[in-house]
Amino acid sequence: MYSIGELSKRCGVKIPTIRYYEQMGLLEVEERSEGNQRRYSADGLNRLSFIRHSRDLGFSIGDIRQLLELSRHRENPCKDAHDIAARHLRAVQQRIRKLKRLEQELKRISLCEAGTVADCAVIETLADHAQCETEH
Protein backbone atom coordinates (compact mmCIF):
# COMPACT_ATOMS: atom_id res chain seq x y z
CA MET A 1 0.00 0.00 0.00
CA TYR A 2 1.31 3.38 -1.02
CA SER A 3 0.46 6.75 0.42
CA ILE A 4 -0.25 9.54 -2.02
CA GLY A 5 3.23 10.93 -1.41
CA GLU A 6 4.93 7.68 -2.35
CA LEU A 7 2.79 7.37 -5.45
CA SER A 8 3.74 10.92 -6.30
CA LYS A 9 7.46 10.19 -6.05
CA ARG A 10 7.30 6.90 -7.90
CA CYS A 11 5.33 8.28 -10.81
CA GLY A 12 6.68 11.81 -10.90
CA VAL A 13 3.22 13.31 -10.58
CA LYS A 14 2.58 16.07 -8.05
CA ILE A 15 0.23 15.30 -5.20
CA PRO A 16 -2.45 17.87 -6.08
CA THR A 17 -2.36 16.55 -9.63
CA ILE A 18 -3.09 13.02 -8.41
CA ARG A 19 -6.08 14.35 -6.51
CA TYR A 20 -7.10 16.23 -9.61
CA TYR A 21 -7.02 13.05 -11.68
CA GLU A 22 -9.18 11.44 -9.04
CA GLN A 23 -11.71 14.28 -9.34
CA MET A 24 -11.68 13.84 -13.11
CA GLY A 25 -12.58 10.21 -12.63
CA LEU A 26 -9.32 8.78 -13.96
CA LEU A 27 -8.02 7.22 -10.78
CA GLU A 28 -10.32 5.98 -8.07
CA VAL A 29 -8.99 5.34 -4.56
CA GLU A 30 -9.68 1.80 -3.44
CA GLU A 31 -8.85 2.33 0.19
CA ARG A 32 -8.45 4.93 2.90
CA SER A 33 -6.51 4.71 6.15
CA GLU A 34 -8.36 4.99 9.46
CA GLY A 35 -7.54 8.66 9.40
CA ASN A 36 -9.03 9.08 5.90
CA GLN A 37 -5.74 9.19 4.02
CA ARG A 38 -5.54 7.68 0.54
CA ARG A 39 -3.90 4.28 0.15
CA TYR A 40 -3.03 2.83 -3.25
CA SER A 41 -2.19 -0.67 -4.45
CA ALA A 42 0.18 -1.65 -7.25
CA ASP A 43 -2.83 -1.39 -9.52
CA GLY A 44 -3.23 2.26 -8.68
CA LEU A 45 0.44 2.80 -9.37
CA ASN A 46 0.16 1.22 -12.81
CA ARG A 47 -2.91 3.20 -13.59
CA LEU A 48 -1.23 6.44 -12.62
CA SER A 49 1.80 5.56 -14.75
CA PHE A 50 -0.51 5.01 -17.68
CA ILE A 51 -2.13 8.37 -17.10
CA ARG A 52 1.17 10.14 -16.65
CA HIS A 53 2.61 8.63 -19.76
CA SER A 54 -0.45 9.43 -21.81
CA ARG A 55 -0.34 13.03 -20.64
CA ASP A 56 3.35 13.20 -21.56
CA LEU A 57 2.35 12.12 -25.03
CA GLY A 58 -0.17 14.94 -25.09
CA PHE A 59 -3.43 13.02 -24.82
CA SER A 60 -6.25 14.97 -23.21
CA ILE A 61 -7.96 13.89 -20.02
CA GLY A 62 -10.99 12.91 -22.08
CA ASP A 63 -8.88 10.75 -24.40
CA ILE A 64 -7.21 9.13 -21.43
CA ARG A 65 -10.55 8.34 -19.86
CA GLN A 66 -11.50 6.48 -23.02
CA LEU A 67 -8.14 4.74 -23.33
CA LEU A 68 -8.33 3.57 -19.73
CA GLU A 69 -11.82 2.26 -20.30
CA LEU A 70 -10.70 0.42 -23.44
CA SER A 71 -7.72 -1.10 -21.68
CA ARG A 72 -9.82 -2.62 -18.92
CA HIS A 73 -10.48 -5.84 -20.77
CA ARG A 74 -7.79 -7.67 -22.66
CA GLU A 75 -10.25 -9.08 -25.17
CA ASN A 76 -11.66 -5.69 -26.23
CA PRO A 77 -11.01 -4.72 -29.82
CA CYS A 78 -8.42 -1.97 -29.95
CA LYS A 79 -9.60 -0.12 -33.04
CA ASP A 80 -10.95 2.73 -30.94
CA ALA A 81 -7.58 3.12 -29.27
CA HIS A 82 -5.94 3.31 -32.67
CA ASP A 83 -8.42 5.94 -33.76
CA ILE A 84 -7.70 8.07 -30.74
CA ALA A 85 -3.96 7.78 -31.29
CA ALA A 86 -4.25 8.54 -35.00
CA ARG A 87 -6.41 11.59 -34.39
CA HIS A 88 -3.93 12.83 -31.84
CA LEU A 89 -1.04 12.22 -34.21
CA ARG A 90 -2.74 14.33 -36.87
CA ALA A 91 -3.31 17.12 -34.35
CA VAL A 92 0.35 17.02 -33.35
CA GLN A 93 1.48 17.13 -36.97
CA GLN A 94 -0.74 20.10 -37.63
CA ARG A 95 0.68 21.95 -34.67
CA ILE A 96 4.19 21.22 -35.86
CA ARG A 97 3.41 22.63 -39.29
CA LYS A 98 1.94 25.76 -37.80
CA LEU A 99 4.85 26.26 -35.43
CA LYS A 100 7.33 25.84 -38.26
CA ARG A 101 5.68 28.59 -40.25
CA LEU A 102 5.82 30.71 -37.13
CA GLU A 103 9.47 29.89 -36.66
CA GLN A 104 10.30 31.05 -40.17
CA GLU A 105 8.49 34.31 -39.65
CA LEU A 106 10.10 34.94 -36.29
CA LYS A 107 13.54 34.15 -37.65
CA ARG A 108 13.08 36.54 -40.52
CA ILE A 109 11.87 39.28 -38.20
CA SER A 110 14.71 38.73 -35.78
CA LEU A 111 17.34 39.45 -38.41
CA CYS A 112 16.61 43.16 -38.03
CA GLU A 113 19.67 45.24 -37.18
CA ALA A 114 17.96 48.53 -36.57
CA GLY A 115 18.66 50.55 -33.46
CA THR A 116 15.38 52.33 -32.98
CA VAL A 117 11.71 51.52 -33.21
CA ALA A 118 11.36 53.77 -36.25
CA ASP A 119 12.86 51.16 -38.56
CA CYS A 120 12.71 48.01 -36.50
CA ALA A 121 11.45 45.01 -38.43
CA VAL A 122 9.95 43.38 -35.37
CA ILE A 123 7.66 46.28 -34.64
CA GLU A 124 6.99 47.01 -38.26
CA THR A 125 6.03 43.48 -39.15
CA LEU A 126 3.74 43.16 -36.19
CA ALA A 127 1.99 46.33 -37.25
CA ASP A 128 1.50 45.16 -40.79
CA HIS A 129 0.44 41.68 -41.63
CA ALA A 130 1.08 42.27 -45.33
CA GLN A 131 4.80 42.01 -44.62
CA CYS A 132 4.53 38.37 -43.72
CA GLU A 133 5.72 35.83 -46.23
CA THR A 134 3.63 32.90 -45.12
CA GLU A 135 0.14 32.34 -43.85
CA HIS A 136 -0.45 31.88 -40.15
Next chain:
Amino acid sequence: MYSIGELSKRCGVKIPTIRYYEQMGLLEVEERSEGNQRRYSADGLNRLSFIRHSRDLGFSIGDIRQLLELSRHRENPCKDAHDIAARHLRAVQQRIRKLKRLEQELKRISLCEAGTVADCAVIETLADHAQCETEH
Protein backbone atom coordinates in the same frame (compact mmCIF):
# COMPACT_ATOMS: atom_id res chain seq x y z
CA MET B 1 -15.20 56.23 -36.18
CA TYR B 2 -15.78 52.50 -36.04
CA SER B 3 -18.17 50.60 -33.85
CA ILE B 4 -16.85 47.51 -32.13
CA GLY B 5 -18.62 45.35 -34.72
CA GLU B 6 -16.88 47.05 -37.61
CA LEU B 7 -13.53 46.76 -35.90
CA SER B 8 -14.26 43.11 -35.34
CA LYS B 9 -14.94 42.47 -39.01
CA ARG B 10 -12.02 44.51 -40.27
CA CYS B 11 -9.49 42.84 -37.98
CA GLY B 12 -10.98 39.39 -37.79
CA VAL B 13 -11.17 39.51 -34.01
CA LYS B 14 -14.37 38.51 -32.23
CA ILE B 15 -16.20 41.18 -30.30
CA PRO B 16 -15.84 39.62 -26.84
CA THR B 17 -12.13 39.22 -27.55
CA ILE B 18 -11.80 42.93 -28.30
CA ARG B 19 -13.44 43.72 -24.98
CA TYR B 20 -11.12 41.21 -23.35
CA TYR B 21 -8.07 42.97 -24.80
CA GLU B 22 -9.45 46.20 -23.41
CA GLN B 23 -9.75 44.62 -19.96
CA MET B 24 -6.17 43.40 -20.25
CA GLY B 25 -5.07 46.96 -20.94
CA LEU B 26 -3.96 46.43 -24.53
CA LEU B 27 -6.54 48.57 -26.26
CA GLU B 28 -8.08 51.58 -24.59
CA VAL B 29 -11.28 53.09 -25.96
CA GLU B 30 -10.82 56.75 -26.73
CA GLU B 31 -14.49 57.56 -27.19
CA ARG B 32 -17.98 56.38 -26.40
CA SER B 33 -21.24 57.25 -28.13
CA GLU B 34 -23.96 59.10 -26.20
CA GLY B 35 -25.44 55.73 -25.41
CA ASN B 36 -22.12 54.42 -24.05
CA GLN B 37 -21.12 52.34 -27.06
CA ARG B 38 -17.44 52.05 -27.98
CA ARG B 39 -16.14 54.13 -30.89
CA TYR B 40 -12.70 53.58 -32.38
CA SER B 41 -10.48 55.70 -34.62
CA ALA B 42 -8.05 54.47 -37.28
CA ASP B 43 -5.51 54.39 -34.49
CA GLY B 44 -7.53 51.84 -32.60
CA LEU B 45 -7.82 49.77 -35.73
CA ASN B 46 -4.06 49.75 -36.24
CA ARG B 47 -3.49 48.90 -32.63
CA LEU B 48 -5.89 45.99 -32.81
CA SER B 49 -4.22 44.73 -36.00
CA PHE B 50 -0.91 44.83 -34.21
CA ILE B 51 -2.37 42.84 -31.32
CA ARG B 52 -4.07 40.35 -33.59
CA HIS B 53 -0.97 39.79 -35.63
CA SER B 54 1.20 39.39 -32.55
CA ARG B 55 -1.21 36.83 -31.14
CA ASP B 56 -1.15 34.97 -34.44
CA LEU B 57 2.59 34.80 -34.06
CA GLY B 58 2.08 33.35 -30.62
CA PHE B 59 3.18 36.25 -28.44
CA SER B 60 1.55 36.32 -25.02
CA ILE B 61 -0.63 39.16 -23.83
CA GLY B 62 2.20 40.22 -21.54
CA ASP B 63 4.69 40.30 -24.40
CA ILE B 64 2.26 42.28 -26.50
CA ARG B 65 1.76 44.81 -23.76
CA GLN B 66 5.51 45.40 -23.74
CA LEU B 67 5.79 45.48 -27.52
CA LEU B 68 2.98 48.01 -27.74
CA GLU B 69 4.67 50.16 -25.12
CA LEU B 70 7.98 49.98 -26.98
CA SER B 71 6.37 50.89 -30.28
CA ARG B 72 4.81 54.06 -28.94
CA HIS B 73 7.82 56.22 -29.70
CA ARG B 74 9.73 55.98 -32.94
CA GLU B 75 12.99 57.02 -31.36
CA ASN B 76 12.95 54.27 -28.69
CA PRO B 77 15.74 51.73 -28.97
CA CYS B 78 14.36 48.45 -30.20
CA LYS B 79 16.72 46.08 -28.44
CA ASP B 80 14.00 45.08 -25.99
CA ALA B 81 11.68 44.19 -28.85
CA HIS B 82 14.40 42.01 -30.34
CA ASP B 83 14.91 40.29 -27.03
CA ILE B 84 11.22 39.50 -26.72
CA ALA B 85 11.11 38.14 -30.26
CA ALA B 86 14.25 36.08 -29.77
CA ARG B 87 13.00 34.59 -26.52
CA HIS B 88 9.74 33.71 -28.21
CA LEU B 89 11.58 32.16 -31.14
CA ARG B 90 13.54 29.93 -28.78
CA ALA B 91 10.33 28.87 -27.05
CA VAL B 92 8.75 28.02 -30.39
CA GLN B 93 11.77 26.00 -31.44
CA GLN B 94 11.71 24.09 -28.21
CA ARG B 95 8.05 23.26 -28.66
CA ILE B 96 8.74 22.07 -32.17
CA ARG B 97 11.48 19.75 -30.94
CA LYS B 98 9.24 18.32 -28.26
CA LEU B 99 6.33 17.83 -30.65
CA LYS B 100 8.58 16.07 -33.16
CA ARG B 101 9.68 13.56 -30.55
CA LEU B 102 6.02 13.06 -29.73
CA GLU B 103 5.22 12.60 -33.38
CA GLN B 104 7.84 9.87 -33.73
CA GLU B 105 6.50 8.05 -30.71
CA LEU B 106 2.89 8.32 -31.84
CA LYS B 107 3.77 7.15 -35.33
CA ARG B 108 5.57 4.15 -33.99
CA ILE B 109 2.70 3.27 -31.69
CA SER B 110 0.14 3.69 -34.45
CA LEU B 111 1.77 1.04 -36.59
CA CYS B 112 0.18 -1.62 -34.39
CA GLU B 113 -1.91 -4.13 -36.30
CA ALA B 114 -3.35 -5.98 -33.34
CA GLY B 115 -7.04 -6.65 -33.07
CA THR B 116 -7.51 -6.73 -29.34
CA VAL B 117 -6.30 -4.81 -26.35
CA ALA B 118 -4.29 -7.81 -25.17
CA ASP B 119 -1.53 -7.15 -27.67
CA CYS B 120 -2.20 -3.60 -28.81
CA ALA B 121 0.90 -1.44 -28.96
CA VAL B 122 -1.01 1.74 -28.20
CA ILE B 123 -2.29 0.47 -24.89
CA GLU B 124 0.87 -1.39 -24.07
CA THR B 125 3.14 1.55 -24.70
CA LEU B 126 1.01 3.86 -22.66
CA ALA B 127 1.15 1.45 -19.79
CA ASP B 128 4.90 1.14 -19.92
CA HIS B 129 7.15 4.08 -20.43
CA ALA B 130 10.18 1.83 -20.86
CA GLN B 131 8.93 0.97 -24.34
CA CYS B 132 9.49 4.47 -25.57
CA GLU B 133 12.48 5.11 -27.75
CA THR B 134 12.94 8.78 -27.04
CA GLU B 135 12.66 11.06 -24.08
CA HIS B 136 9.54 13.17 -23.67
Next chain:
DNA sequence: ATAATCCCTCTAGTGACTAGAGGTTCAAGG
Protein backbone atom coordinates in the same frame (compact mmCIF):
# COMPACT_ATOMS: atom_id res chain seq x y z
C1' DA C 1 4.54 12.73 24.55
C1' DT C 2 6.01 15.58 21.23
C1' DA C 3 7.81 17.32 17.02
C1' DA C 4 8.21 16.98 12.22
C1' DT C 5 6.26 15.61 8.37
C1' DC C 6 2.61 14.18 5.86
C1' DC C 7 -2.09 14.40 4.51
C1' DC C 8 -7.07 16.21 4.32
C1' DT C 9 -10.78 19.42 2.04
C1' DC C 10 -12.01 23.57 -0.03
C1' DT C 11 -11.43 27.69 -2.62
C1' DA C 12 -9.37 30.43 -5.98
C1' DG C 13 -5.93 31.55 -9.55
C1' DT C 14 -3.53 30.72 -14.21
C1' DG C 15 -4.06 32.20 -19.87
C1' DA C 16 -6.73 33.56 -23.50
C1' DC C 17 -10.54 33.49 -24.51
C1' DT C 18 -15.92 31.96 -25.17
C1' DA C 19 -20.88 31.75 -23.96
C1' DG C 20 -24.92 33.34 -22.00
C1' DA C 21 -28.29 36.25 -19.34
C1' DG C 22 -30.69 40.28 -19.12
C1' DG C 23 -30.98 44.73 -20.50
C1' DT C 24 -29.99 49.29 -23.55
C1' DT C 25 -29.02 51.84 -27.93
C1' DC C 26 -28.85 52.55 -32.73
C1' DA C 27 -30.34 52.96 -37.66
C1' DA C 28 -33.74 52.24 -41.08
C1' DG C 29 -38.36 52.01 -42.80
C1' DG C 30 -43.19 53.43 -42.52
Next chain:
DNA sequence: CCTTGAACCTCTAGTCACTAGAGGGATTAT
Protein backbone atom coordinates in the same frame (compact mmCIF):
# COMPACT_ATOMS: atom_id res chain seq x y z
C1' DC D 1 -42.50 60.26 -34.75
C1' DC D 2 -42.64 55.40 -33.92
C1' DT D 3 -41.46 50.82 -34.28
C1' DT D 4 -38.65 46.94 -35.19
C1' DG D 5 -34.58 44.34 -35.30
C1' DA D 6 -29.86 44.28 -35.11
C1' DA D 7 -26.12 45.68 -32.61
C1' DC D 8 -24.40 46.90 -28.35
C1' DC D 9 -23.80 47.10 -23.02
C1' DT D 10 -22.16 44.80 -18.36
C1' DC D 11 -21.54 40.92 -15.57
C1' DT D 12 -20.88 36.19 -14.47
C1' DA D 13 -19.29 31.74 -15.33
C1' DG D 14 -17.18 28.05 -18.11
C1' DT D 15 -13.10 26.01 -20.75
C1' DC D 16 -8.37 22.94 -19.88
C1' DA D 17 -5.01 20.94 -16.89
C1' DC D 18 -3.32 21.99 -13.44
C1' DT D 19 -1.15 24.92 -9.21
C1' DA D 20 -1.18 27.48 -4.77
C1' DG D 21 -2.70 28.45 -0.33
C1' DA D 22 -5.50 28.36 3.99
C1' DG D 23 -6.67 26.00 7.93
C1' DG D 24 -6.84 21.96 9.94
C1' DG D 25 -6.14 16.55 11.11
C1' DA D 26 -3.09 12.04 10.79
C1' DT D 27 1.10 9.51 10.95
C1' DT D 28 5.71 8.43 12.23
C1' DA D 29 10.11 8.72 14.58
C1' DT D 30 12.34 9.87 18.64
